[in-house]
Amino acid sequence: GAEAVLLETLTLPTEIERTRCDQCGRFLPEKDGLCPFCIRKWDTLKRIIGFLAPYRWGVIILMLSSALITGLELIPPILVAHIIDDVLVPAGSPGSPGSEVVAPVGLGAVELLGTLVLGLLAVRLLSWGINLVNGFVRADLAAWTGRDIRSRLYGNLQFLPLRFYDRRKVGSLISRFLNDSDRLEMFLLFGVPYVLSNLLMLVGVLGLLLYLNWELTLYVLAPVPLIVAASLRQWRQLVRYWTRWHAKWSRLSTHLTESINGIRVVKAFAQERREEERFRTRNDDLRQASVSAERVWFIFYAVMNFLMSFGVFLVWYFGGRQILRETLTIGALMAFVSYIWQLYQPLQFFSQVNNFITRAFAGAERVFEVIDARPEPFTDPRAVPLPVVEGRVSFRGVAFGYDPAKPVLKEVDLEVKPGEMIGLVGRSGVGKTTLVNLVCRFYEANRGILEIDGIDIRRIRLEDLRRQIGMVAQESFLFNGSILENIRYGKPEAPLEEVFRAARAANAHEFIVQKPDGYDTLVGESGGRLSGGEKQRIAIARAILRDPRILILDEATSSVDTPTEKKLQEAIRRLVQGRTTFAIAHRLSTLRHADRLVVIDEGRIAEMGTHAELMAREGIFYKLVRTQQESSAVMAVGGGRGQPA
Ligand code: ADP
Ligand code: MG
8 A cells, every 4th residue: 555655656747847827828927836816715815814823812812902993993983973963063053052041051061071072082092002902912923923934934945855946946935935924924914803803894884874874874885886896806907917026026036146146257257237237127127017016006996985985975965965854963974974984994995905915815825835845755654764774776777857858867777786986977968967866866767766775765764865875066065154064064963073084084174274264264155265176175074074875976076186186086085985986077087996987878878897998998988088188188288388398
């Protein structure tokens, strides 16, 4: 059973970039992205609200206080109506001024006025206090959920397979942290409570209006169907505009991250102006996108406002007529008018929220895309634990392509004995790095089986596998920090002596101690303050410190000069003792002491054997070596010409 399930999950879907939505056929804002029209809104809403689940009490307080504030807002118009009808109108009515009867009535009226105004004050004070609590809780919840969303994003981001990163832009990923998580947080803390309290307000006001005067209420409601219809139409339009806005934004931030990372290249080729020009175009695109989105919304908002005031005109006219017929009091009409605004306010809010929700939902979907992406199976309970790897690696008919339709490796069969050193040779771009990527399980083979110690690599516990592989990648990446921290990266608890030993073995100790700060020297962002050769030697030390059973050296010595490389070669020769090693080297002479050389060509193993055997064979390898020898001879001659004898 488990086998079958495992096999089922192993089949890879065809990975072709999608530019259109599968369901509706619309163009996607981002390749392989989500279709904003086909997202399930209800599910999304439920998931968004799920972020509040851990803070139940805060949410309850927030909701209760919002409801209370709403309820309190309904009281003042009633009090004002009483002030008008019971105090002001009798006082101002003809017949009463000048007469002696007024005095006692006036006294009672002043008291009543005082009480009513005090009532207004009390309501205001109470709602002010509750507002304060509400604001505090909201700020607190916002900070917590913001933190949670970012942690969830990062928590999964780290565990996602390289395939995920291959197909996404850094800028787009970063904007999920910066914009989308923020928007989600805003929605949760302003959107959700406001929707609820406005709903309450709507129901409350409508009830009161109907109670006060059902006839007038019908006039008030006259524009509502129009408002609802317009809002619904609005949704689609806004979705379109905001997704476009996001796509532009993501392009802009991609440009930004890229040009900052590549600032050296930009400068070397004096392309600052062109980059600036391109940035300006994109920046302008973004401006245009936000202008058109805001415009759509603003037109809608203006129309809505007009429709609503239309309801108020109707009420003044028909309410006024009722007063003339003495079926309505002035106070009641005043209260009615205030309630209308309170009724329209939530309606208006819903039309605003449309804009708000649309943006939040689009952001939420992008956040969920990262959270939902399937991580590498680090915690697969069915995985086979492999605490000690012996180091036997076998490829059986392995085929792989980053895009399965364009295979890089077509059929690789290779048996590597434990402790054997394999030199991988082939033209640039032939798939050497790809082959070792498969050993690390950075990618999975599309076809065929890759086994380590006789166990299918897909069944080995990923952590065990990676712990026993040491890799010096083609482009050695260092983290911003000290040299010591970088060497210790894979084994933070390693004692200093061990670090020194590793550094010596990597021929790095010497140059490190010559630096003013020694091992505490800061390497700068991605190691930018070190030379390529220094970076590589630190990367080698980092791999050595891990003491891996399987060692991968991908052009590990390409950035060092020949004398240093000679020394490094000795170090590596010591290092590879008893470890299965895959070494890729640009200078073929450095692979001389490999147990076996494997020549890859056209996705297959073309030749295999020792250095001497392959030279004798006079095949691809022989030709590669000859070309290199010739070019170095030319260089030697060229160098000699500079110094006339
Ligand atoms: P090399 O033998 O020089 O190490 P690689 O294994 O790096 O060659 O690359 C083999 C082929 O795969 C190249 O054509 C390269 O363009 C392509 N390739 C490498 N990495 C990726 C990737 N992450 N996504 C798509 N294609 C890739
Ligand atoms: Mg390579």
